[in-house]
Amino acid sequence: MEEADHTPLVRGPTQFDEFYLAEYQAVVALTVGLAGNRCAAEDIAQEAFLRAYRDWQKVGDLDSPQAWVRRVAINLATSRWRRLRAEATALLHVGRTPNAREHLPPEDKIFWDEVEKLPKRQAQALALRYIGDLSVREIARVMEIAEGTVRALLHQGRTRLKRQLVMKGLVD
Amino acid sequence: MDFEQKAERAGASVRTVAQRSRPPTFESFQQIKKPWRGGATLGLAAFMVTLIILGGVAAWRSAVPPQEQVLADPVPGGLADPVPGGPVDSASDGLADPELGGPVDSMWDGLADPPSPGGLYIFYAGSLMPMDSTELPAASVAAIEVIVVDVHPSIPNTVDGEFPPIDMSGSFDQLRGLHPLTQVEVQIVDVLGGRLDSSVGDRVVITIGGGLITTTLTPQEAKVLGIEGAQINDDAPPPPHDHDPDAEPTPEPEIDPNASVLLSIGLPPSVRLTEGDTVVLFVVQRERQIYNSTEARSVLEITHPVGVFREDAQGWASDFGESNGYVDVRALAALIKP
Numbered sequence: 174m175e176e177a178d179h180t181p182l183v184r185g186p187t188q189f190d191e192f193y194l195a196e197y198q199a200v201v202a203l204t205v206g207l208a209g210n211r212c213a214a215e216d217i218a219q220e221a222f223l224r225a226y227r228d229w230q231k232v233g234d235l236d237s238p239q240a241w242v243r244r245v246a247i248n249l250a251t252s253r254w255r256r257l258r259a260e261a262t263a264l265l266h267v268g269r270t271p272n273a274r275e276h277l278p279p280e281d282k283i284f285w286d287e288v289e290k291l292p293k294r295q296a297q298a299l300a301l302r303y304i305g306d307l308s309v310r311e312i313a314r315v316m317e318i319a320e321g322t323v324r325a326l327l328h329q330g331r332t333r334l335k336r337q338l339v340m341k342g343l344v345d
Numbered sequence: 346m347d348f349e350q351k352a353e354r355a356g357a358s359v360r361t362v363a364q365r366s367r368p369p370t371f372e373s374f375q376q377i378k379k380p381w382r383g384g385a386t387l388g389l390a391a392f393m394v395t396l397i398i399l400g401g402v403a404a405w406r407s408a409v410p411p412q413e414q415v416l417a418d419p420v421p422g423g424l425a426d427p428v429p430g431g432p433v434d435s436a437s438d439g440l441a442d443p444e445l446g447g448p449v450d451s452m453w454d455g456l457a458d459p460p461s462p463g464g465l466y467i468f469y470a471g472s473l474m475p476m477d478s479t480e481l482p483a484a485s486v487a488a489i490e491v492i493v494v495d496v497h498p499s500i501p502n503t504v505d506g507e508f509p510p511i512d513m514s515g516s517f518d519q520l521r522g523l524h525p526l527t528q529v530e531v532q533i534v535d536v537l538g539g540r541l542d543s544s545v546g547d548r549v550v551i552t553i554g555g556g557l558i559t560t561t562l563t564p565q566e567a568k569v570l571g572i573e574g575a576q577i578n579d580d581a582p583p584p585p586h587d588h589d590p591d592a593e594p595t596p597e598p599e600i601d602p603n604a605s606v607l608l609s610i611g612l613p614p615s616v617r618l619t620e621g622d623t624v625v626l627f628v629v630q631r632e633r634q635i636y637n638s639t640e641a642r643s644v645l646e647i648t649h650p651v652g653v654f655r656e657d658a659q660g661w662a663s664d665f666g667e668s669n670g671y672v673d674v675r676a677l678a679a680l681i682k683p
Contacts, residue, residue, distance in 0.1 A: 202363035206356075276365075277358045284355035303356030335348045344348045 189229045193222055196239055199305065200246045206285050206300040207250035214250070221246035240315045247300065247315070251293040280343050287337045288330075295330030298323055481677060485627040485648040487539030488678030491531035493622040494548060496614050499527040499556025508560040511569055527556035527614040537625065538678030551628060552644040553618070553653075559609045567606035618653070625654040625674045627681075 200221060204214035225232045225242045232238045277285070288296050294316070301312045309327070313320045338344045346354075482488070500506040502525075532548050533541075543549045562570070618624065627648040632641040647653055654674045 198363050199360075202360045205363050206359045276362045277355075280351070281355040281358040284351060285359065299352070303352045304359050306356065306360075331348065331352075334352075338348065338351065344346055344351045 189226055189233065192225070192233070192238060196242060197222065200242060202304050203243060203300050204246050204250045206288065206304045207247060207296060217249045218246055220249060237314060240311070243301070243305065243315045244317065247297045251297055283341060283343060284334075284338065287334055290337075291330050291333055295326050295333070298326040299330045299334070302327060481627055481648060482538065482680035484629060485539060485681050486629050487541040488537040488625060488627050488674065488681055489531075489533050489541060490535040490537060490623065490625050491533055493529060493531050493618050493620050493624065495530040496618055496620060497528040497530070499525045499558050499614055501558050502526050508558065511562065511566040513565070513569055525556035525558045525610060527553050529553055529614070529618055531626070534623065537675055538683075539681035540683055541628070549645060551626065552646045553614070556614045557609060559607060562606045562608050564606065567608075570608075622655065625678070627653075627674075627678075 197218065201215055201218045204217045204221075208214045208217060221242050224245055225238060232241050235241055288299050291299070297316060298312055301307045301315055305311075305315075307315065309320050309323045312327075313323045316323065318326075335344060501508055503509050529551050530548055531551060533543055533545050535545060541549075628645055629648045630643060631646050632643055
């Protein structure tokens with residue numbers, strides 16, 4: 174597939190609140206895709222923004238604070254013990270833990286459930302590609318890896334994922 | 346449908362779901378930026394139920410009379426959905442009604458939550474939501490002033506109170522229905538409103554959702570949960586690679602097959618109540634479903650996280666209200682139907 178070459182991860186607003194408002198839902202989307210549980214996903218997204226807030230003097234001066242906060246969020250979302258703690262916190266304070274993917278069409282839920290089973294880096298790359306709608310170059314920037322590595326991760330992830338989805342009869 | 350079409354559609358679906366998430370209010374950042382205590386502060390601030398009273402006494406005193414409005418699913422120690430039958434987590438489900446009038450959060454003008462008629466706010470999933478002050482007495486059977494006599498160790502809401510066995514197939518779902526419960530023995534000092542089978546001087550046991558439960562996992566169990574080598578507790582510092590994207594990722598820890606892993610869920614009950622506390626509790630008698638069982642037990646519980654109030658020099662403050670405001674709980678208690 175031809176990768177889009179748009180560049181949404183350009184230097185954005187320097188005020189934290191503007192940055193936060195502009196990016197929050199996009200980051201939550203990434204964490205929902207990777208963490209599933211909505212409360213945990215929001216918690217993780219908020220933690221990522223909190224870290225940006227605390228270090229805003231530094232983060233705000235980066236070429237792409239958007240990439241920085243996405244990197245922190247996907248690292249948090251795929252760190253299983255962090256997720257466990259976030260979900261445990263959600264259990265305590267919420268009483269029940271709505272799974273964000275329950276709101277998805279069944280086939281899309283299965284898709285992201287299968288993504289979650291992939292190796293961490295492949296799952297991150299796929300989430301950035303299909304949820305974040307990022308190009309290979311942008312994914313490489315977020316993950317701080319070479320573009321060739323991104324292509325390899327996407328290829329490996331797609332191959333494994335497609336195999337699972339074909340077995341479930343969801344794709345041709 | 347080919348794979349790319351499927352993937353694009355699945356991604357778009359997630360983006361749509363995420364659009365229901367509202368950014369948390371500025372308070373969460375204000376709170377957590379003060380004393381940073383690792384992830385604990387964030388977890389606590391983002392998910393702890395916080396009652397914020399912006400209008401103060403004047404606002405709720407002018408509130409409308411009690412309505413026939415019942416909290417849909419009041420989870421003690423957790424958060425109820427203030428909209429009967431409404432989804433617990435939707436920000437667009439009617440919780441936020443800008444037509445209600447009342448104080449506005451001036452700290453976060455661009456994100457100001459819709460005002461609450463009673464001046465009551467709860468924190469849910471990092472968002473500030475308005476709450477009608479009449480909801481609390483409407484959902485309660487009684488309001489009692491009590492002295493806390495004993496706070497029992499917290500237990501999971503399992504049939505036997507023991508931590509459930511870990512599903513070794515690798516599923517993470519076995520923890521989803523697990524809640525810490527803490528039983529608190531209190532002596533009734535005064536019945537401020539409503540009716541209770543017990544009377545002044547009696548000791549009653551009240552179940553409060555929340556608390557701290559710990560268990561020791563085998564390395565294999567921990568591996569199933571994806572927490573091998575990690576001690577899960579709220580004071581654990583974040584891994585360096587999580588905190589600083591520039592740092593090298595932390596290597597996966599070596600697994601000692603003879604080691605055990607401590608799993609802690611929740612917060613100590615003392616966060617809410619300790620022995621000797623004098624508090625006012627809004628309570629309800631409820632059938633509580635037990636984890637992994639069709640069995641239910643009848644328990645006396647606090648109605649809602651905002652059902653615990655403690656007195657200080659300035660009046661009756663909510664348990665988590667900190668310095669944000671105060672309410673006259675006796676007037677609220679008088680609204681409970683006998």
